[in-house]
Amino acid sequence: MKRSDINQIIQYTIQATEDFKIPLPPFAYYTPEDWRKVQEDEEEIVDNMLGWDVTDFDTNDFLHTGLTAFTFRNGNYKHKDRYPKPYCEKLLFVRDGQILPFHFHWYKMEDIINRGGGDLRIVLYNSDENEQLSDTPVKVKVDGKKIVIHAGGSIVLKPGQSVTLNQKQYHQWQGIPGTGDIALFEVSMTNDDRTDNRFLHAQSRLPKVEEDELPQHLMFKDYKDYIAYGKRSGR
Numbered sequence: 500m501k502r503s504d505i506n507q508i509i510q511y512t513i514q515a516t517e518d519f520k521i522p523l524p525p526f527a528y529y530t531p532e533d534w535r536k537v538q539e540d541e542e543e544i545v546d547n548m549l550g551w552d553v554t555d556f557d558t559n560d561f562l563h564t565g566l567t568a569f570t571f572r573n574g575n576y577k578h579k580d581r582y583p584k585p586y587c588e589k590l591l592f593v594r595d596g597q598i599l600p601f602h603f604h605w606y607k608m609e610d611i612i613n614r615g616g617g618d619l620r621i622v623l624y625n626s627d628e629n630e631q632l633s634d635t636p637v638k639v640k641v642d643g644k645k646i647v648i649h650a651g652g653s654i655v656l657k658p659g660q661s662v663t664l665n666q667k668q669y670h671q672w673q674g675i676p677g678t679g680d681i682a683l684f685e686v687s688m689t690n691d692d693r694t695d696n697r698f699l700h701a702q703s704r705l706p707k708v709e710e711d712e713l714p715q716h717l718m719f720k721d722y723k724d725y726i727a728y729g730k731r732s733g734r
Contacts, residue, residue, distance in 0.1 A: 500706040534725040547573040548719040557703035567592040574689035587690040591683040596676035601699035609687035612661040617678030624669040
């Protein structure tokens with residue numbers, strides 16, 4: 500992805516959160532210079548991948564297949580003694596008609612909540628012993644109600660509705676075209692997007708960035724290039 504596109508996408512999302520009346524914490528607005536000044540009292544932000552994340556899943560077609568996320572809070576698999584939180588909360592901003600590719604998570608269970616905007620269609624499969632699509636019925640809970648659908652069936656989340664997705668349940672979603680952008684929230688177990696995504700087809704979760712202009716806001720994958728205290732301490 501081009502840095503110029505990432506800059507525009509994050510700025511669009513910041514404006515959208517204002518329109519949706521979703522307040523963001525101060526570090527959502529940090530500039531690269533602000534990040535250079537971050538000290539160890541904010542290490543949880545850096546270590547636990549809080550903040551912005553933009554991806555087109557290596558498609559070069561973000562508006563068709565992509566996602567913008569902002570992580571508010573998260574635990575850490577590798578440093579449970581330092582960060583004992585067993586939970587994660589994210590904004591998952593879905594543009595009108597945008598698709599998230601089929602994937603599952605080995606470790607985390609998650610609730611996906613439509614907090615406002617358009618309608619979200621989610622297609623579901625169980626995974627089989629080879630981590631491919633199974634033909635078995637899929638059991639999920641929508642707003643606490645048990646739902647059973649056939650393999651490859653779908654559910655629609657309207658604003659206010661939520662679904663609980665278990666480990667190893669393949670899911671693909673799309674903002675239903677014409678219904679508008681969607682402010683999804685994820686409430687889940689501790690999350691590590693570098694290691695806990697199993698895509699059905701080869702996809703890159705974290706984008707390769709073409710630096711065609713300077714960043715306006717950083718993604719969590721950028722932190723290592725800007726955080727000075729980590730370099731000094733060898734972390």
